[in-house]
Amino acid sequence: xxLGLPGDVSRDSVSRAIVHAGxxxxxxxxxxxxxxxxALAIGGAPKGWIxxxxxLLMAGALCVVAVRRTVISSVLYLVVGGxxxxxxxxxxxxxxxxxxxTDNSIVAIPCIALLFIGGAGAGSWIAGxxxxxxxxxxxxxxxxxxxxxxxxxxxxxxxxxxAVFIIIIRTVDGLTRRSGLRRQAALVRANVAARExxxxxxxxxxxxxxxxxxxxxxxxxxxxxxxxxxxxRLRSDIREDLSLLVGRDWIAKHSAxxxxxxxxxxxxxxxxxxxxxxxxxxDVELAVQMTGDLAVLxxxxxxxxxxxxxxxxxxxxxxxxxxxxxxxxxxxxxxxGEVTVAVMDVGAGFEPEHxxxxxxxxxxxxxxxxxxxxxxxRVWSAIGLGxxxxxxxxEGGA
Amino acid sequence: xxxxxxxxxxxxxxxxxxSSSILQHVGGGAACVTAIALTAAHWSEVESPLxxxxxxxxxxxxxxxxxxxxxxxxxxxxxxxxxxxxxxxLGAAVAEYLSTVGNNQYVYDDFGxxxxxxxxxxxxxxxxWTTLLTAGALSGAVLAVLVAGAPSPTWAxxxxxxxxxxxxxPTVVASAAAxxxxxxxxxxxLAWQRKANQxxxxxxxxxxxxxxxxxxxxxxxxxxxxxxxxLASMLxxxxxxxxxxxxxxxxxxxxxxTLRDEIATTWLSDLAADLERRHGVPVxxxxxxxxxxxxxxxxxxxxxxxxxxxxxxxxAASIRVDVAREDTELxxxxxxxxxxxxxxxxxxPTRRSIERFAAVxxxxxxxxxxSSSGQNVTxxxxxxIS
Numbered sequence: 001x002x003l004g005l006p007g008d009v010s011r012d013s014v015s016r017a018i019v020h021a022g023x024x025x026x027x028x029x030x031x032x033x034x035x036x037x038x039a040l041a042i043g044g045a046p047k048g049w050i051x052x053x054x055x056l057l058m059a060g061a062l063c064v065v066a067v068r069r070t071v072i073s074s075v076l077y078l079v080v081g082g083x084x085x086x087x088x089x090x091x092x093x094x095x096x097x098x099x100x101x102t103d104n105s106i107v108a109i110p111c112i113a114l115l116f117i118g119g120a121g122a123g124s125w126i127a128g129x130x131x132x133x134x135x136x137x138x139x140x141x142x143x144x145x146x147x148x149x150x151x152x153x154x155x156x157x158x159x160x161x162x163a164v165f166i167i168i169i170r171t172v173d174g175l176t177r178r179s180g181l182r183r184q185a186a187l188v189r190a191n192v193a194a195r196e197x198x199x200x201x202x203x204x205x206x207x208x209x210x211x212x213x214x215x216x217x218x219x220x221x222x223x224x225x226x227x228x229x230x231x232x233r234l235r236s237d238i239r240e241d242l243s244l245l246v247g248r249d250w251i252a253k254h255s256a257x258x259x260x261x262x263x264x265x266x267x268x269x270x271x272x273x274x275x276x277x278x279x280x281x282x283d284v285e286l287a288v289q290m291t292g293d294l295a296v297l298x299x300x301x302x303x304x305x306x307x308x309x310x311x312x313x314x315x316x317x318x319x320x321x322x323x324x325x326x327x328x329x330x331x332x333x334x335x336x337g338e339v340t341v342a343v344m345d346v347g348a349g350f351e352p353e354h355x356x357x358x359x360x361x362x363x364x365x366x367x368x369x370x371x372x373x374x375x376x377x378r379v380w381s382a383i384g385l386g387x388x389x390x391x392x393x394x395e396g397g398a
Numbered sequence: 399x400x401x402x403x404x405x406x407x408x409x410x411x412x413x414x415x416x417s418s419s420i421l422q423h424v425g426g427g428a429a430c431v432t433a434i435a436l437t438a439a440h441w442s443e444v445e446s447p448l449x450x451x452x453x454x455x456x457x458x459x460x461x462x463x464x465x466x467x468x469x470x471x472x473x474x475x476x477x478x479x480x481x482x483x484x485x486x487x488l489g490a491a492v493a494e495y496l497s498t499v500g501n502n503q504y505v506y507d508d509f510g511x512x513x514x515x516x517x518x519x520x521x522x523x524x525x526x527w528t529t530l531l532t533a534g535a536l537s538g539a540v541l542a543v544l545v546a547g548a549p550s551p552t553w554a555x556x557x558x559x560x561x562x563x564x565x566x567x568p569t570v571v572a573s574a575a576a577x578x579x580x581x582x583x584x585x586x587x588l589a590w591q592r593k594a595n596q597x598x599x600x601x602x603x604x605x606x607x608x609x610x611x612x613x614x615x616x617x618x619x620x621x622x623x624x625x626x627x628x629l630a631s632m633l634x635x636x637x638x639x640x641x642x643x644x645x646x647x648x649x650x651x652x653x654x655x656t657l658r659d660e661i662a663t664t665w666l667s668d669l670a671a672d673l674e675r676r677h678g679v680p681v682x683x684x685x686x687x688x689x690x691x692x693x694x695x696x697x698x699x700x701x702x703x704x705x706x707x708x709x710x711x712x713x714a715a716s717i718r719v720d721v722a723r724e725d726t727e728l729x730x731x732x733x734x735x736x737x738x739x740x741x742x743x744x745x746x747p748t749r750r751s752i753e754r755f756a757a758v759x760x761x762x763x764x765x766x767x768x769s770s771s772g773q774n775v776t777x778x779x780x781x782x783i784s
Contacts, residue, residue, distance in 0.1 A: 013590070017582035021522070024578030029571045036563050043557045097555065105506040105564045116575075158506070161432070165516075168424050187758065190703035192598070195695065197665040197672065197702075199602055203609045204668075205660050212657045215625050219653065222638055222646035229637050238629050292612030327676070333611025342608040344601070380604065382597040388604050 012122060018170070019118030019127075023066045026116035030059040033109035040095075047091050058084045058110060065118060074119045078134060081117075082141040085110040089145025101154035102146050111138035111159040115166060124174030128167050135163040188384045192346045214241040273297070274330075277312040281328070284320035292332030296339050301397035304373050308341065308393045311377070314365040315343040315389050323347025323387065338375075338392045346386035352379050366391070373397060406523045406583040407474055407761060409591070425520025426461030429513045433457040433490065436509035443498045453493035457513050460486035464517055468524060470750075470757035471768075475524035483521065484533050487514040488540055495544050505565040511541055515572025522576035523583070530580055534573020538566040625649050664690050666719060669702060673717075677709040679743075680716045689723040689734035692783050696762040704738060704755040704777060713747045714740035723783075736779040752777060 034052040041048030061080040065073045085107070092099055092106040099106065114137060119130030138159055146153035218238050225231070273294050281288045297305050312330065319328045325347040333340050355362070366389070367377045375393035433454045437444070444450050460483050466472065467479040491510025495502075502508070514537050518530060525533075545565040546558055628649060635642070663685065670681035693701070708714040720737040749770050756766035756777060765780040 013583065013586040016586065017579050020582040021575040021579035025571045025575030028574040029567060032563050032567050032570065036560050039557050039560045039563070043560075105504075105567075108506075165424075165428055168428075172424055187699060187703050190706055191695065191699035192601070193669065193672075193706065194665070194698035194702040195598065195602055196605060197669040198698070199605050200609065201663075201665040201668050203606060208653075208657050208660045211625060212653055215629060216650060216653055218629055218632075219625070219646045219650040222632065223643050223650060225638055226643055227638055227640045230632060230635060235633055239633055242626065242629060242633075291609065331605070331608035331612050333608055335611045340608065340611055342604055344605070349597075378604075380597050380600045382594050385594055385597050385601070388601045390604050390608070 015122045015127070019069070020066075022116035022118050022166075023062060026062055026113040027059055029109060029116075030055045030062075030113050033106075033113075034059075036106070036109075045095060047095070051088055051091050054084045054087050055109065055113075058113060062113070062116075069118060069120050071120045074117060074130065077117055078114070078137045081110060081114040081134070082137045085114065085138055085141035086145040086148070089142050089151075090149045093146065093149040093151035099151075101152045102142050103154040103156050103158075105158075107142055107145075108156050108158040111135075111142060111156045112162055114138045115159060115163055124170040127170045131163055131166050131170075135159060189346045189386075192386060274309050274312055276306075276309045277316055277330075280313040281316045281320075284317060285326065286316055286320045287327045288316065289327065289329045290332065291329070294332060296332055296334040299334055299339050299395040300393055304375075304393050304397040307369055307373050308339070308375070308391060311366045311369050311391055312341055312343060314361060314369075315391070318361055319343070319345045319347060319387070322350065325386075334395070337395050339395060340393075341391045343389045343391070344386065349381045349383045349385045349387055351383060352381055362389075402528045403526050404584045404588075405475075405526045405529075406580055406587070409584060409587040425516060426465045429457055429461045429487075429516045429520075430454075432512050432516065433509045436507050436512070437494075437497075440498065440502075440504070440507045443501045443503055445499060445501050446497045449493050449497035453490045453497055453510075456486050456490035456493055457509075460490065460513070460517055464520055468521065470753045473757040473760045475521065477525060477529050480521050480525055480529065480533060483517050484514065484537060487517050488537060491541060492544065505545060505561060508565065510544075511537075511566055511568040514541075515568045518569070518573045518576045519579075522579045525576075525580060527577040527581040527584070530573050530577040534570055534577070537573070538570045541566045541569060625653065662688065664688050664721075665698070666690050666701075666721065669705065670717075670719065673705060673709045679709045679714055681705065681709065682716070682718045683721070684718065685721040687721075687723050689783065690721045690736060692734060693764075693781060694762075697759070697764055697781065700755070700759040700762050700764065701736065701738075701779065703758065704752075707755065708738070708740050708747070712743040712745040715743040716741045732783050733780045734783055736781075738777045738779070740775050742773050742775060746773075747775070749775070 034055045037048040037051035037055065039048070041052065058077075058081055061077045065077045067073075088110050089102055089107050092104065093102065114134040115131055117130050117134045119127065119133075121127075139155060142156065143153050145151075218234065218241065221234050222230075225234075274297065278288065280286075297308070300308065316328055319325065323345045325345055327345070329342075329344045331340075331342040331344070362377075362379070370377050370391055370393060373393060374397070375391065377392075378390045379387070380389075381387040437450055437454060441450075463479075463486060464483045467483065468475055487510070490513055491508075494508060494510045498508075518533060518537075522530060542562045542565070545562055628645060632638070632642070663683075666685065667683045670683045673679065674681045705717065705719070708717055718739045720735075720739070722735050722737075724733050724735055749768060752768050752770075752775060756768050759766040759779055763781070767778045769776050769778075
């Protein structure tokens with residue numbers, strides 16, 4: 001499980017949740033209002049049926065906003081809500097019950113439901129605008145209703161208090177959100193960092209355990225044998241274990257060489273060194289941590305190595321431009337007849353399926369470049385979790 | 399845990415921590431102001447000033463309880479705390495009813511249902527939607543009994559169901575809105591987490607595969623570069639020399655001690671080394687055993703977030719992490735204690751900001767305590783293990 005939401009996702013989700021809460025509150029309020037109207041109708045006030053129908057109509061208009069929160073649906077809700085408020089005011093003030101002014105619990109129902117509009121767009125200021133607009137429409141509609149029914153107009157205290165309450169909540173939420181967003185991003189990155197540390201730890205432990213299991217017995221046998229000819233059985237066992245551990249090709253090379261650690265990579269000098277990639281990283285002030293041996297690039301032909309180098313450079317450029325971090329990691333390796341370079345960051349991340357067609361960097365400079373040489377690129381990314389791009393290039397080539 | 403029982407704070411402690419500011423600044427204050435303003439507005443209906451004062455006092459107690467219960471230092475917020483707050487709110491509603499009994503002309507200006515509703519909205523980030531709906535329904539039932547038993551001449555011509563619905567509407571609507579908020583946050587967060595977990599698993603997989611392909615095994619690599627070529631050289635050698643035998647003994651001992659060291663250290667050591675490399679702050683990890691390995695992902699993230707935060711921006715001059723396993727008084731129960739001690743740097747953090755990390759840790763099941771003295775700050779985490 002991951003902990004929390006990344007900042008960008010959280011900003012949007014909290015905003016959506018507040019809007020959803022308002023809609024639920026409005027539906028319940030309008031529903032209760034409709035039940036009140038029906039109860040009054042059954043109790044001998046037939047106009048209650050009309051009021052119930054109007055309130056349900058308003059609830060339906062709010063459904064449209066909930067499904068498609070656009071400017072048009074929001075304005076439509078204000079228009080319908082305003083009309084319902086006027087009609088409800090007229091019905092309430094012309095009823096037989098003694099409602100002294102328009103500041104009463106019946107007229108307040110559509111006025112308050114209007115305030116829960118939510119409205120198109122995101123952010124505290126936009127939300128505040130819709131609340132003010134809804135409040136103005138509600139009170140104007142109430143005034144018109146009062147005029148039509150010759151009743152005394154008075155501002156709805158409940159609607160006014162609620163409008164102020166919502167605006168204060170959205171304002172405080174907006175002001176406190178900034179620091180919260182930074183902490184959220186840090187927490188999500190910490191999650192990734194902890195998993196990475198665990199993966200490296202597991203890997204190192206596995207490596208030393210394998211080395212211990214395979215090499216210790218042979219080392220002790222050699223140490224215990226003292227000077228003298230090597231037993232053929234021991235030689236055979238060493239060959240078998242080394243082939244399991246590092247492969248027969250490696251043995252073929254090393255059994256004929258000295259045990260100089262410097263030459264253990266087995267590649268000649270002059271191999272490609274990702275010079276374009278590191279130059280790009282320096283240009284964009286990106287610190288690059290590298291794991292693995294650059295010498296594996298020697299398994300590629302010159303042209304392929306250069307193409308891979310350019311692809312890695314493009315990946316690093318993208319990290320600097322879009323990830324919002326100053327650090328990236330490169331892991332080099334080879335296996336299965338391919339050279340692999342993984343470029344990883346724990347930056348902002350993105351949704352690969354939503355990359356616009358106009359953004360050509362990754363597609364043209366990385367994916368298509370590798371595919372021309374028979375290679376491939378896999379992209380894993382999510383907002384807030386960073387990006388992993390795994391580039392593979394078949395060994396050999398021009 | 400089923401989604402219906404999840405609260406936003408369970409999935410996103412930061413949302414809850416941010417929300418506590420809203421509660422402290424707005425929720426409690428709004429409840430108190432509402433109680434005072436509406437009492438003043440219908441003062442002419444008040445028959446018992448003492449009951450009115452008690453009602454307002456109970457609102458203050460409920461607001462203070464809510465504010466204290468949601469403080470980061472007391473995280474996580476439990477449903478029991480919400481019920482305490484609601485009981486105080488209902489007590490205020492009853493006291494208000496007693497203050498105007500027999501002379502209550504309008505239910506529209508009674509603050510009891512409003513105050514309960516405001517408090518429910520305030521604690522929405524800490525409660526599951528089912529708890530909030532249950533609280534709303536039960537509070538509504540109590541309020542309904544209250545208003546049904548308080549006949550007034552002004553309502554005599556109205557059906558009692560209408561009076562009840564109008565009276566309880568603020569509480570029911572607010573609880574529905576609060577439940578809607580809680581439901582939406584939980585479902586949005588779960589949806590994102592499903593996707594994020596896929597990406598994280600893939601990232602882990604690519605990282606592990608990349609490390610395996612790279613043949614780069616960190617500290618083991620150096621030893622590996624010596625051991626393997628030495629064994630390979632034995633394949634073509636005719637004889638083992640005295641030097642070879644000595645070299646084999648030396649490598650065997652190095653291999654054994656490296657394995658011992660690797661087993662004795664954990665991901666925390668690697669993290670510390672990484673922080674030291676990147677930020678230049680000395681991070682010492684003293685592990686009496688590998689108990690820290692039992693922490694699950696979220697707990698590791700909480701600890702990592704604190705260490706990372708202390709290591710950047712000159713907040714700490716040096717950091718020391720002590721990990722120890724301790725027996726408890728309970729049979730077969732043990733705890734792992736992780737103590738993060740930092741010597742503060744040029745830009746020392748406030749205790750309040752450190753408390754937020756402790757609150758995050760508490761949200762993921764770690765007991766956490768912060769203490770500071772002059773130039774040092776210490777955060778102690780404890781986690782029960784079997």
